[in-house]
Amino acid sequence: MASPLMTTYAPADLAFERGDGAYLVTGDGERFLDFGGGIAVTALGHAHPHLVRVLTDQAEKLWHTSNMYRIPGQERLAQRLVACSFADVAFFTNSGAEAVECAIKTARKFHFHSRTADTGGPRYRIITFEGAFHGRTLTAISAAQKPAHIEGFEPLMPGFDQVPFDDAEATRNAITHETAAIMIEPIQGEGGIRSASWGFLQTLRDLCDEHGMLLIFDEVQTGIGRTGKMFAYERTGIVPDIMAIAKGLGGGFPVGACLATADAAKHMTPGSHGSTFGGNPLAMAVANGVLDIVLQDGFLDHVQTVGRRLHQGLVVLNHKFPRIFDSIRGEGLMIGLKCRVPNKDVIKAMISHKMLAAAAGDNVIRLLPPLIIGDAEIHEAIGRLEQACADIDHRLQQDEEQES
Numbered sequence: 553m554a555s556p557l558m559t560t561y562a563p564a565d566l567a568f569e570r571g572d573g574a575y576l577v578t579g580d581g582e583r584f585l586d587f588g589g590g591i592a593v594t595a596l597g598h599a600h601p602h603l604v605r606v607l608t609d610q611a612e613k614l615w616h617t618s619n620m621y622r623i624p625g626q627e628r629l630a631q632r633l634v635a636c637s638f639a640d641v642a643f644f645t646n647s648g649a650e651a652v653e654c655a656i657k658t659a660r661k662f663h664f665h666s667r668t669a670d671t672g673g674p675r676y677r678i679i680t681f682e683g684a685f686h687g688r689t690l691t692a693i694s695a696a697q698k699p700a701h702i703e704g705f706e707p708l709m710p711g712f713d714q715v716p717f718d719d720a721e722a723t724r725n726a727i728t729h730e731t732a733a734i735m736i737e738p739i740q741g742e743g744g745i746r747s748a749s750w751g752f753l754q755t756l757r758d759l760c761d762e763h764g765m766l767l768i769f770d771e772v773q774t775g776i777g778r779t780g781k782m783f784a785y786e787r788t789g790i791v792p793d794i795m796a797i798a799k800g801l802g803g804g805f806p807v808g809a810c811l812a813t814a815d816a817a818k819h820m821t822p823g824s825h826g827s828t829f830g831g832n833p834l835a836m837a838v839a840n841g842v843l844d845i846v847l848q849d850g851f852l853d854h855v856q857t858v859g860r861r862l863h864q865g866l867v868v869l870n871h872k873f874p875r876i877f878d879s880i881r882g883e884g885l886m887i888g889l890k891c892r893v894p895n896k897d898v899i900k901a902m903i904s905h906k907m908l909a910a911a912a913g914d915n916v917i918r919l920l921p922p923l924i925i926g927d928a929e930i931h932e933a934i935g936r937l938e939q940a941c942a943d944i945d946h947r948l949q950q951d952e953e954q955e956s
């Protein structure tokens with residue numbers, strides 16, 4: 553029978569009935585160690601008791617009112633996000649792409665109102681980087697310009713200029729009198745866990761200050777503790793003017809946010825932007841529940857500690873299987889394994905040993921486990937990965953023997 557679903561996804565032939573911490577469980581009771589985390593989303597694992605409680609409590613009270621009325625959960629969440637970041641204000645969305653959209657609109661609006669007789673027309677162009685991923689709306693694919701994502705969807709949204717990642721000179725050369733902002737993921741996620749260097753980010757900040765441009769960080773994947781800091785920008789101390797977050801913010805409930813300084817957002821006035829669902833009471837209850845845990849004393853230290861332990865275990869595997877792995881990248885619990893064999897083959901072998909991970913660009917496997925894992929899950933992950941690698945290594949050896 554033909555599937556009634558659009559064929560946009562090519563899922564593995566696996567379905568899960570429930571989740572429990574770092575595990576996903578099939579209808580037959582098979583337990584998979586989930587180190588894909590639904591692509592960095594289930595930051596507190598599956599069915600975290602606190603999140604279940606705040607969601608069900610809210611579900612019994614109120615689901616939706618629209619932004620025609622004050623939503624106390626929004627005010628509380630915004631206040632907490634502002635308190636733990638550079639930002640002064642927040643706008644809530646339902647997804648990462650919408651958070652990016654709000655960031656872009658905020659930058660354009662800022663410049664629209666700051667234009668003067670000497671500067672002429674509004675500055676609206678945004679510099680973005682090769683290998684970027686900002687979501688799948690027309691604007692987000694226009695910003696990232698990944699050929700496979702834009703083919704067939706043109707014409708694109710105008711106003712994006714792309715330069716190589718981590719290339720300061722190319723960035724400087726791309727600036728014109730129309731450039732409004734620079735937008736970057738401090739660590740590219742889909743692009744293959746590629747970290748921008750400190751010097752490069754500092755150059756971007758300097759260029760923005762020098763030319764009156766806004767610096768936008770897309771922390772949809774890196775934010776909410778993933779890298780061992782609340783936000784990845786804290787690792788470098790280089791602070792943006794606008795930031796998009798989502799994924800981990802809801803721990804599995806769809807919610808995103810655009811954070812900004814008061815100055816950058818000063819022209820986002822009533823009527824200039826909106827969302828029917830954005831910031832609804834259910835999403836706000838869950839996101840506040842996520843922050844209850846992530847902002848606890850010692851939680852981010854825990855992420856750093858387990859991140860280091862997982863990294864150490866992977867270094868050993870990297871040495872043991874030089875035909876499979878090339879190198880290990882990333883920060884905290886956002887780890888990339890650069891492969892020498894096709895990453896999809898390794899992921900398949902991992903599935904046969906009941907472990908899940910996410911593929912990324914540049915032939916990388918992403919490990920994005922829940923931030924609540926401990927030594928037991930790390931030990932198990934290394935064990936299962938080792939078995940998957942042993943299978944692949946064995947196959948590689950057989951192929952070599954056949955050739956010789």
Ligand SMILES: *Cc1c(COP(=O)(O)O)cnc(C)c1O
Pocket residue numbers: 646647648649650652685686687688737741742770771772773798799
């Ligand atoms: C996932 C992701 C997005 C898009 O988020 P959606 O919720 O899928 O729209 C944007 N930017 C980055 C860096 C991401 O990783």
